[in-house]
Each structure stands twice: as C-alpha cells, then as structure tokens.
Amino acid sequence: MKLLEGLIALGLGLLGVIVVYRFSLRTPTLRRNGVPLKKPPNTLPFVGNGILFLRPRWKLFSWFEKCEKQFGYETFQISVPTLPPGVVINDPKNLEYIFKNEAIFSKGDFFKKLSWDLFGNGIINVDGELWKAQRKAGLAFLSASNMRVxxxxxxxxxxxxxxxDLRAQSGARKIVNLQTVFHEITSQLMGKMAYDMEMHADDEFTTAFEYASGxxxxxxxxxxxxxxxxxxxxQFKKALNTIRTFGHKIVDNAINKSGEKRSQSTSDRLDKISGSLIHSLLEVFGDDRKMISDAALNYLSAGRDTVAQALTWCIYTLMSEGAVVDRMRDELQKFLSNKDGDVNSAAFTPASLPYTTAVFYETLRLYPPIPFEIKQCEKATTLPDGTFLPERSIVFWCTWAMNRSETSxxxxxxxxxxxxxxxxxxxLITKSAAEFPVFNGGPRLCLGKRMAELLAVQVIAxxxxKFNFIPAFGGERISKSSLTLPMKGGLPCLVEPRTPNKTQSIPS
Structure with missing residues (x-):
C-alpha cells in the first residue's frame, strides 16, 4: 500500500512539474524577421536541450560542430528549463555587433550567478566601472617596457x-607531462612578474583552481x-576556500613587501618590475583587500592557464605533423644562420618567425583556450540577421565550432x-575579432594577446x-571539464634531445 502511495505521489509530482513548465517556465519562441527560429538536433519535448548539456564536454563540442554544419551562419534557438531564452550564433556579422555594443550585451546575471564563487568581482566577471578599473591596472602591467623584460x-x-630539466628527464628515459612543464613556466612567470611570489604548477592553489573551474x-x-x-x-567548497586563502596571501605579500621594495636597490631588470600588477591593483583599489584579491586571482588564471594549455595542444598537434615541424626548423635554422654567435630564445619573436607564429595561431583556431562564450542582453535588440532578442535573453557562441566552420x-x-x-x-594574415574570436573582441579584447604571442613563439621555437617528443599515450587527447581547455590526463611523452646535425621531425 505504501509503495502504491509512493508511486502515486511521484506521478503527481511529475505531473506538477509538467504543468508548471507548461504555464510558467516554457521558453518563449524567438524569431528572425517574424519567423520562429529553428531548433537544433536533439531538442526534446518539455526539457528542450537540457539533457544534452549534461553530456561530457567533448561530446558537447561535437554537438555544436554538428549544429554549425547543419545551420551554417543561421542563428538558432536553444532552450533549457529554468533558464532565460537563448540563441546560438555563428555569423561573424552578429558577433561583430555584439562586440561593438558592450552596453547591450553584458556578462549578465546568468553568468555572474554561476561563476561568482570562483571569480567574484574580478575582471572576468564584471562590467562597467569595476571592469574599467581592473583593465587600467592590467594595461600598466602589460606595458611595453614590462614586455621587454x-x-x-x-x-x-x-x-x-x-x-x-627536460634534458635530465630524457637522460633517465622518464615520461614527462608536457602540460605540467608549460604550466610551470607560466606559473613562475606570472608569479614573479605580476605578484613577486614563487608560484609552481603543482602547488595546492593550482590543484584547487583546476577543480573549482571544472x-x-x-x-x-x-x-x-x-x-x-x-x-x-x-570538495568544491574546500577548493574555493583554498583559492580565497591564496588570494589573500597575494595581497598580504604585496603589502608587506611594498615598503621593503622601495628601500632596495637592484640591477636585475626582473626584480625591478616584479609584482607590478598587484601594486597597480593596490593603487587602484586602496585598502579593499577582497576586491584586490578577486582581481589578482582573475588575472592569474587568464595569464597563466590559457597560454600553458595552448602550448600543450600545439606540441600535441605537432607530434603528428612532421612536415610542419620540418618547415619550422628550416625557418629557425635560416634565422639563426643570419645571426653571429649564440642566440638565446629572446631573439625568437613573431616578426622573426612568421611560420612558427602561424603554427601557434592554427593551434588556437582548432583548440581555442576559451571554447564557449556567453552574453546576456541588458535590453531588447535585433541582430544584423534580423533575430530579435528580448531583454535578459542569452547569446551563446562556441568558438570551438566557429573555428571549424567550412563556411569561414x-x-x-x-x-x-x-x-x-x-x-x-x-x-602573417590578420583576422578580425569577429572572424577569429579567440581573443574576444571590442572593448573586451584580451589584454594579454601580445604577451601570449611573445611567450608562445619563444617556447614553441x-x-x-632542441627536442623530439615521442608520445607516451594511446588514442586521441581530449579536454577535461573546465572553463578553459586543459588536456585531460596531460600530455605524457618521452623527450629526445636533438643534436645540431639531427634534422628529423617530431616522431608520430
């Protein structure tokens, strides 16, 4: 009898959910030039695309690619119960309109609510004056003189x-995780230059941030x-606590060192500019430690994780592109032959190595560090293709799918x-932000674009x-769940040093 009562209660509950959805939560139909937008494949009654979004991330990428192949540049509607109405765009003209109208398309309450625990009031998560203030501090950090250092x-x-370290590992025939190697380089760079702190790829903060991002x-x-x-x-709460503690540590370290640094004299160019980002944030926000901590953590994620991940995907791709590697080495040897004496990596720049730079950009195209973007309409508007967007509606674009568009x-x-x-x-060919939105666009064009280019060309070249990299994994590498694009399981490989007369490409 109790079992029957339970089944009846469950049935009534489900009926109630359906009724509530039918009369209050049903996603309104959006239109283009008065005609309802098409629905994508795998749209179900009542739940729309809700179940689809529960799938593993790499399967979601495939679905967005499938939609792009079906719809081309045509805007289509997606629906998830309890969420505002949304569209997916693929047309660069629509994206350019969004980039140019920051007052209409903001981060919005939808994004902020979901990401607040991780990003707080940091630049990734805010609009308006708070965003402008943090951008000002970022511009000071990324000055031409600092980039030379x-x-x-x-x-x-x-x-x-x-x-x-790679040479030592190769001598011992140890398997190396290149993703960790690249993450260590960017961690040390950002730690020293931005915050005047020792940071590493395997510290407690890094592990916590990776989990919280997922x-x-x-x-x-x-x-x-x-x-x-x-x-x-x-575990999420524990990770967030670790992240916040580290953010406060960054601020306390900067305040404690500020007087000490002014009294010291050094000839080391790196020591002179170390901590320049956190000190800029202190100047902008004064004694608001929570605000400074949020801003510092946001910049750390943007400046450290995305570049390391892009470098990982680049070497992964080159492992099966022997002809590309040969051409890169030809470019490098030609450049070095025109130089007298030893040349360190500082000579490797986008201007001096255009093909190597093109390799980096092609990696970003196929493996964009930010694969999804979301904006929310602050007021009703109409996209260039005629799609009407009501206030509070959401606009998605999948950079991963757009960068694989045969139309583009x-x-x-x-x-x-x-x-x-x-x-x-x-x-080098330059693409507009709307055609190639890897670095975002409009007022929110990535501040660190030039830094990423300089860093990537030096490291890749x-x-x-100096090395051949031999895969120590089977099958295709995929991304794990994250707001960015870390490689699941990293990039394990064996490292083989190259001698001056060795010309073979990276083995596949």
Whole structure:
C-alpha cells in the first residue's frame, strides 16, 4: 500500500512539474524577421536541450560542430528549463555587433550567478566601472617596457630551467607531462612578474583552481546545480576556500613587501618590475583587500592557464605533423644562420618567425583556450540577421565550432594548416575579432594577446629546435571539464634531445 502511495505521489509530482513548465517556465519562441527560429538536433519535448548539456564536454563540442554544419551562419534557438531564452550564433556579422555594443550585451546575471564563487568581482566577471578599473591596472602591467623584460630576461630564465630539466628527464628515459612543464613556466612567470611570489604548477592553489573551474563549468551544464550542489559540493567548497586563502596571501605579500621594495636597490631588470600588477591593483583599489584579491586571482588564471594549455595542444598537434615541424626548423635554422654567435630564445619573436607564429595561431583556431562564450542582453535588440532578442535573453557562441566552420575556413577547416595564416610572400594574415574570436573582441579584447604571442613563439621555437617528443599515450587527447581547455590526463611523452646535425621531425 505504501509503495502504491509512493508511486502515486511521484506521478503527481511529475505531473506538477509538467504543468508548471507548461504555464510558467516554457521558453518563449524567438524569431528572425517574424519567423520562429529553428531548433537544433536533439531538442526534446518539455526539457528542450537540457539533457544534452549534461553530456561530457567533448561530446558537447561535437554537438555544436554538428549544429554549425547543419545551420551554417543561421542563428538558432536553444532552450533549457529554468533558464532565460537563448540563441546560438555563428555569423561573424552578429558577433561583430555584439562586440561593438558592450552596453547591450553584458556578462549578465546568468553568468555572474554561476561563476561568482570562483571569480567574484574580478575582471572576468564584471562590467562597467569595476571592469574599467581592473583593465587600467592590467594595461600598466602589460606595458611595453614590462614586455621587454618578459622577452629578454624572465622568459629566457625560466625557459632555460625547463630545457635543462627536460634534458635530465630524457637522460633517465622518464615520461614527462608536457602540460605540467608549460604550466610551470607560466606559473613562475606570472608569479614573479605580476605578484613577486614563487608560484609552481603543482602547488595546492593550482590543484584547487583546476577543480573549482571544472565544478563551475558543470553549473553551466546542469540547470539543477543549485539543487544538487548542496549534496555533492563539499570538495568544491574546500577548493574555493583554498583559492580565497591564496588570494589573500597575494595581497598580504604585496603589502608587506611594498615598503621593503622601495628601500632596495637592484640591477636585475626582473626584480625591478616584479609584482607590478598587484601594486597597480593596490593603487587602484586602496585598502579593499577582497576586491584586490578577486582581481589578482582573475588575472592569474587568464595569464597563466590559457597560454600553458595552448602550448600543450600545439606540441600535441605537432607530434603528428612532421612536415610542419620540418618547415619550422628550416625557418629557425635560416634565422639563426643570419645571426653571429649564440642566440638565446629572446631573439625568437613573431616578426622573426612568421611560420612558427602561424603554427601557434592554427593551434588556437582548432583548440581555442576559451571554447564557449556567453552574453546576456541588458535590453531588447535585433541582430544584423534580423533575430530579435528580448531583454535578459542569452547569446551563446562556441568558438570551438566557429573555428571549424567550412563556411569561414574552407572545406579543409578540420585540418591543421598553418599556411592559411600566411600570404604568398610569407607575411602573417590578420583576422578580425569577429572572424577569429579567440581573443574576444571590442572593448573586451584580451589584454594579454601580445604577451601570449611573445611567450608562445619563444617556447614553441625553443622546444622544436632542441627536442623530439615521442608520445607516451594511446588514442586521441581530449579536454577535461573546465572553463578553459586543459588536456585531460596531460600530455605524457618521452623527450629526445636533438643534436645540431639531427634534422628529423617530431616522431608520430
């Protein structure tokens, strides 16, 4: 009898959910020029695309690719119960409109609610005056003089350490996780230059941030996260506490060192500018430690994780692109032959190595560090293609899928072709932000774009010149759950030093 009562109660509960959805939560139909937008594949009654978004991340990438192939540049509607109405765009003209109208398209309450625990009032998560203030501090940190210290002093120093460590690992025939190697380089760089602190890829903060980023991503995929997280979120809470503690440590370290630094004299160019970002944030926000901590943690994530991940995907791709590696080495040898004496990695720049730079850009195209973007409409508007968006509606674009569009990139959009970034005479081709949105666009164009280019070319050129990398994994590498694009399981490989007369490409 009790079992029957339980089944009846369950049935009535489900009926209640359906009725509530039918009359209050049903996603309104959005229209383009008065015609309802099409629905994507795998749209179900009542739940719309809600179940689809619970799938593993790499399967979600495939679904967005499938939709792009079906719809091309046509805007289509997606629906998830309990969430505002949303559209997916693929047309660069629509994206350009969004980039140019920051007042209409903001981060919005939807994004902020889900990411607040991780990003707080940091630049990734805010609009308006708070965003402008943090951007000002970031611009001061990324000054031309600081970038010269990066390329001439800091990066060669930490890159040399990585090279020596790889040589030692190769002698012992140990398997090396290259993702950790690259993460260590960017951790040391950002730690010293931005915060005047010793930071490493394997510290407690890094582990906590990786977990919290994955948990935050799952909030975006699970519309019922607020119901399930109280029962499953213990580790998330622990990770957030570790992150906040580290953020306060960054601020306290800067305040304690500020007077000490002014009284010291040093000839080391790196020591002179170390901690320049955190000190800029202190100047902007005064004694608001929570605000400074949020800003510092946001910049740390943006400046450290995304570049390390891009370098990982680059070497992974080159492991199966022997002809590309050969051409890179030819470019490097030609450049070095025109130089007298030894040349350190500081000489490797986008201007001096255009093909190597094209390899980096082609990696970013196929493996964008930020694979999804979301904006929310602050007021009703109409996209250039005629799609009407009501106030509070959401706009998605999947950079991963857009960068594989045959409409934009040709029939061989899925293949790795650095040549697509070069003119006939070997000069780099520039794409607009709307055509290639890897660095965002409009007022929110990534501040660290130039830093990423300089860092990537030095690291990629050095690694390809000095080593062969032999895969120590089977099958295809995929991304794990995260707001960025870390490689699941890292990139394990054996390292083989190259001798000057050794010309073979990275083995596949």
């Amino acid at each position: 990066l390329t001439d002093v800091a990066l060669p120093r930490y890159l040399d350490r990585a090279v020596e 948990a935050t991503t799952e909030r975006f995929q699970n519309p019922l996260w607020s119901v399930t997280e109280p029962y499953t979120g213990a 990139w040709g029939e061989e959009a899925e293949s790795f072709q650095p040549e697509r970034w070069l003119t006939a005479d070997g000069k 050095t690694m390809v010149l």
